[in-house]
Amino acid sequence: MGAIHNLYRNRHQLINGTLGLLFVMAFWHWADRTVANESFFVGPWKVLQTTISLFATGTIYPHLRTSGWEFLMGYGIAAMIGISLGMAFGMSKLVREFLDPWLGGLYATPTVALAPLIIIWFGIELTPKIIIVLLTAVIDIIINTYTGVINVGQEFRMLGMAFCVPKRQIWFKILLPGSLPYIVTGLRLATSRAIVGVVVAEYFGSSEGLGWLLFKALDTYNMPLMISCATLLAGTGIVLNQGILAVEKTMAPWRDTKLQE
Amino acid sequence: MQTRIVVEEVGKTYVKPTGEVVQALSGVGMTLESGTFYSFVGPSGCGKTTLLHMLHGLLSPTEGQIFFNGEKVTGPTTNKALVFQQALLLPWRNVVDNIKFGLENDRTKSEPERQTICERYIQIVGLRGFEGHYPHELSGGMQQRVNLARALAVNPEILLMDEPFGSLDAQTRQLMQEELQRMVDWKRSGKIVIFVTHDIEEAVFLADKVFVFSFRPGRIMKEIDIPFPTPRSLAIKEDPTFLKIKHEIWNLLAGEARKAMAE
Amino acid sequence: MRGRPLTFLAWVQSAYGHNRMLIHGIGSLAFGLVLWEAVDRWFSDKYFFTGPDEVIKELLQLVRDGEIWIHLRYSALEGVYGYALAAAAGIACGAMLAFSRTLDEMFSPVLIGLYATPRPVVAPLFIVWLGLGVASKVAVIFIASFFPVAINTTAGIKNVESEFRMLGRAFNVSPWAMFVKIIVPGALPFLIAGLRLGYSRAIVTIMVAEMFGSEAGLGYMIVHATQVFDIPKMMVGISMLTLWGILGNEVLKLIERRATPYKQTLGI
Ligand SMILES: Nc1ncnc2c1ncn2[C@@H]1O[C@H](COP(=O)(O)OP(=O)(O)OP(=O)(O)O)[C@@H](O)[C@H]1O
Ligand SMILES: [Mg+2]
Numbered sequence: 001m002g003a004i005h006n007l008y009r010n011r012h013q014l015i016n017g018t019l020g021l022l023f024v025m026a027f028w029h030w031a032d033r034t035v036a037n038e039s040f041f042v043g044p045w046k047v048l049q050t051t052i053s054l055f056a057t058g059t060i061y062p063h064l065r066t067s068g069w070e071f072l073m074g075y076g077i078a079a080m081i082g083i084s085l086g087m088a089f090g091m092s093k094l095v096r097e098f099l100d101p102w103l104g105g106l107y108a109t110p111t112v113a114l115a116p117l118i119i120i121w122f123g124i125e126l127t128p129k130i131i132i133v134l135l136t137a138v139i140d141i142i143i144n145t146y147t148g149v150i151n152v153g154q155e156f157r158m159l160g161m162a163f164c165v166p167k168r169q170i171w172f173k174i175l176l177p178g179s180l181p182y183i184v185t186g187l188r189l190a191t192s193r194a195i196v197g198v199v200v201a202e203y204f205g206s207s208e209g210l211g212w213l214l215f216k217a218l219d220t221y222n223m224p225l226m227i228s229c230a231t232l233l234a235g236t237g238i239v240l241n242q243g244i245l246a247v248e249k250t251m252a253p254w255r256d257t258k259l260q261e
Numbered sequence: 262m263q264t265r266i267v268v269e270e271v272g273k274t275y276v277k278p279t280g281e282v283v284q285a286l287s288g289v290g291m292t293l294e295s296g297t298f299y300s301f302v303g304p305s306g307c308g309k310t311t312l313l314h315m316l317h318g319l320l321s322p323t324e325g326q327i328f329f330n331g332e333k334v335t336g337p338t339t340n341k342a343l344v345f346q347q348a349l350l351l352p353w354r355n356v357v358d359n360i361k362f363g364l365e366n367d368r369t370k371s372e373p374e375r376q377t378i379c380e381r382y383i384q385i386v387g388l389r390g391f392e393g394h395y396p397h398e399l400s401g402g403m404q405q406r407v408n409l410a411r412a413l414a415v416n417p418e419i420l421l422m423d424e425p426f427g428s429l430d431a432q433t434r435q436l437m438q439e440e441l442q443r444m445v446d447w448k449r450s451g452k453i454v455i456f457v458t459h460d461i462e463e464a465v466f467l468a469d470k471v472f473v474f475s476f477r478p479g480r481i482m483k484e485i486d487i488p489f490p491t492p493r494s495l496a497i498k499e500d501p502t503f504l505k506i507k508h509e510i511w512n513l514l515a516g517e518a519r520k521a522m523a524e
Numbered sequence: 525m526r527g528r529p530l531t532f533l534a535w536v537q538s539a540y541g542h543n544r545m546l547i548h549g550i551g552s553l554a555f556g557l558v559l560w561e562a563v564d565r566w567f568s569d570k571y572f573f574t575g576p577d578e579v580i581k582e583l584l585q586l587v588r589d590g591e592i593w594i595h596l597r598y599s600a601l602e603g604v605y606g607y608a609l610a611a612a613a614g615i616a617c618g619a620m621l622a623f624s625r626t627l628d629e630m631f632s633p634v635l636i637g638l639y640a641t642p643r644p645v646v647a648p649l650f651i652v653w654l655g656l657g658v659a660s661k662v663a664v665i666f667i668a669s670f671f672p673v674a675i676n677t678t679a680g681i682k683n684v685e686s687e688f689r690m691l692g693r694a695f696n697v698s699p700w701a702m703f704v705k706i707i708v709p710g711a712l713p714f715l716i717a718g719l720r721l722g723y724s725r726a727i728v729t730i731m732v733a734e735m736f737g738s739e740a741g742l743g744y745m746i747v748h749a750t751q752v753f754d755i756p757k758m759m760v761g762i763s764m765l766t767l768w769g770i771l772g773n774e775v776l777k778l779i780e781r782r783a784t785p786y787k788q789t790l791g792i
Contacts, residue, residue, distance in 0.1 A: 012629065013629045016626060016629035016630045017629060017630065017632075017633045019630055020629070020630030020631045020632075020633060020634050021633070021634060023630070024634055040652065040653070041653070094548075097548035097552075098548050098551070098552045099552065100548075100552075101552055101553050102552065102553075102556065104770070104773070105766065105769075105770055107724065107769075107773065108724060108727070108766070108769030108770040108772070108773040109765070109766040109769050109770070110724075110727045110728040110730070110731045110765050110766070110769060111728075112728055112731055112732060113731045113743070113746060113761070113762045113765050113766070114762060116746060116747065116749075116750035116758060117755070117758060117759075117762070119750075120750070120753070120755070121573075155345075155347070155349055156349065156351065158319060159345070159349050159351075159362075161319060161336075161337055162317060162319055162337050162342075162343045162345075163337075163339075163342070163362060163363040163366060163411075163415070164337050164338065164339045164366050165362075165365075165366055166366070173351075173362075174351070177351070177353040178351075178352075178353070180353070188640070191640070192639075192640055192641055192642045192643070193642070195641075195642035195645070196642040196644050196645065196728070196732060199642065199644075199645050199732075200731075200732060200735065203735060203736075204750065211645075214645065214648060215648070215736075217648070218648035218651070218652070218736060218737070221652065223649075223652065226648055226649060226652070227649065229645075230645050230646055230648075230649065233641070233642055233645050234638070234641035234642065234643075234645070235641075237640045237641040237642055238637050238640045238641060240640070241640035242640075252353065253395070254352050254353045254354070254355070254395040254396075254397070
């Protein structure tokens with residue numbers, strides 16, 4: 001009975017979800033028809049065509065490679081630094097009290113605004129871009145990890161103490177798995193931030209990359225290319241998010257995933 | 262292997278972050294001998310959990326001292342195990358791995374030995390077939406049984422239990438009371454068992470000695486020796502002596518409960 | 525039992541506990557400023573790095589000749605309109621989705637998908653559509669902030685609904701009372717979290733959107749200063765945006781503490 005109900009519910013969800021997507025597409029298409037001016041607005045079909053031709057002619061690959069590398073390096077380092085710092089924040093009162101004002105400030109700072117400075121300091125090579133991506137992505141990861149460690153709760157630490165778990169193992173056995181859901185949320189939030197970081201970094205000094213392509217499209221009023229780039233960037237965000245979710249699902253089967261998102 | 266815990270004039274005062282002061286316990290003294298089962302009963306909030314945590318070494322007393330075999334208790338050790346009042350299972354570990362949590366810190370045992378021990382206790386607490394379940398897939402009573410098995414698996418010299426049967430149904434509870442005597446067998450193994458409960462009948466049924474606590478700040482109002490030989494069968498719950506003791510404790514606590522409600 | 529007076533030691537401890545945080549906070553901020561100045565002295569190259577003193581000098585200069593006001597006003601206008609519209613629309617749409625299962629199933633996947641995207645990258649499109657003025661930036665800021673608010677509102681309402689619907693039924697609570705006594709207070713922490721997230725996105729987007737093309741504004745000022753290597757001016761722009769970020773965040777934190785005193789909050 002429950003299974004049948006679930007199936008029904010899932011089907012319902014699928015149908016309605018598809019309807020919603022179709023609705024959005026139809027609206028987009030309708031807007032395109034109404035505007036009917038290709039240098040001003042393009043419909044989904046034209047965007048698809050442009051994107052396919054970008055891949056077919058191979059022009060997109062160098063840009064993908066450049067941006068992808070910037071993203072991977074920046075985001076990867078951000079993940080490492082963010083998780084360790086977040087853990088340190090959650091565990092050490094001294095670190096917390098000393099660095100908290102800066103964390104609060106950094107949380108509220110639009111770190112992308114630092115991009116031009118960083119470009120001036122480090123030149124227009126890969127390093128400054130990695131730093132920019134790192135800076136835009138790291139905050140979400142720190143803050144979520146920190147929240148996670150705090151939320152693991154005193155009582156679980158007490159459990160560790162009661163069974164004489166050595167200090168170092170409390171880390172791996174309790175704090176890390178306990179804060180995993182939060183860390184994952186932080187990693188997910190950070191993906192889209194890091195992509196914005198890539199775009200901004202490429203604006204201030206680059207001759208390649210998806211962000212750079214976006215600017216070039218704006219400069220030359222190439223609307224199809226512009227929307228195509230934006231869609232690619234957006235699509236990357238969606239794919240990465242879903243990917244992280246999927247990894248979490250297989251890695252953390254204990255989670256009651258009803259209330260996610 | 263004669264172990265002994267001496268509690269000397271122990272008191273505990275909490276200072277909340279707001280500065281408010283709560284005196285939970287005061288002037289508690291007792292001597293606990295090996296091979297004996299002790300029950301603590303007392304009104305809610307009289308400091309039973311606090312005392313248990315101090316005996317374990319998780320908390321330190323603000324007044325007085327606790328000695329284990331002549332040495333002052335300063336922190337948790339592996340020869341003591343605690344059954345928490347809330348089950349406190351790690352949500353990311355399944356039943357087996359939760360039970361293994363305490364055992365993992367025993368370096369003298371190999372992994373296969375640990376596995377065997379876990380399986381035995383899973384059998385004992387009646388969770389066969391649920392080994393791979395995660396806590397959110399268990400009922401409250403099942404979680405509590407995992408909590409119990411986790412502590413028993415360590416095979417401690419001192420077993421501290423904080424209302425371990427609190428969320429079991431009445432039938433299972435009765436069975437577990439009988440079962441506990443067999444599982445722990447404190448007479449033969451020389452363990453000290455301390456059992457906190459709100460159920461007077463349960464306290465009398467299991468214990469060699471019952472400590473009755475007063476309302477906050479908790480003090481020992483009375484120590485009552487229970488004369489029945491162990492192991493006991495459920496039939497003794499109808500015995501006139503049993504009923505007499507039960508009523509005596511009930512009357513002691515009724516006055517305290519009234520005080521608690523009046524506050 | 526509660527009447528026992530506070531011991532002196534306890535008082536000192538609690539007073540120290542409170543001031544300890546303040547002392548550490550001030551100490552850490554002072555340490556940062558000193559570090560900044562020290563690095564500046566060490567570089568001693570005006571075109572490369574700027575200490576706090578030069579930034580303040582530059583700020584006073586910009587105040588005197590009035591240039592800063594133009595940028596502040598411009599960016600503020602964009603930010604306020606964009607964020608206010610996003611907050612209002614986000615709460616309304618989020619609530620609609622939470623209360624209608626069909627709408628939820630239809631549009632939540634789209635919303636969640638778009639939430640995962642780097643939304644400020646649509647800025648160039650809006651600049652083409654709406655021009656270099658305020659309107660295009662308002663639109664981009666709206667898009668950046670709308671999603672976190674909407675998604676958190678939906679999640680908050682659905683969360684309390686599923687948890688406390690039974691409780692409400694059990695006590696025969698009327699739908700209106702259910703809304704006022706359970707849904708609003710229950711969803712509030714999520715809602716405020718969404719508003720805070722949306723705010724931080726709005727500030728970032730002011731910068732990014734103006735970068736793509738604008739007539740004035742702090743982001744515009746930063747980009748132009750970069751092009752002529754005017755580092756002090758850049759730093760003024762960055763500091764201003766940061767200040768907005770911190771101030772807005774503090775205000776929202778205050779609201780959060782007032783509205784949900786029972787929630788454990790971190791310093792951030
Ligand atoms: N961390 C704490 N801070 C302040 N007060 C506390 C703290 N822990 C316990 N108390 C107070 O100490 C008293 C005793 O608490 P304790 O948990 O030991 O009671 P208990 O006898 O186990 O009650 P119950 O039977 O309801 O479990 C209570 O009044 C409680 O409010
Ligand atoms: Mg208790």
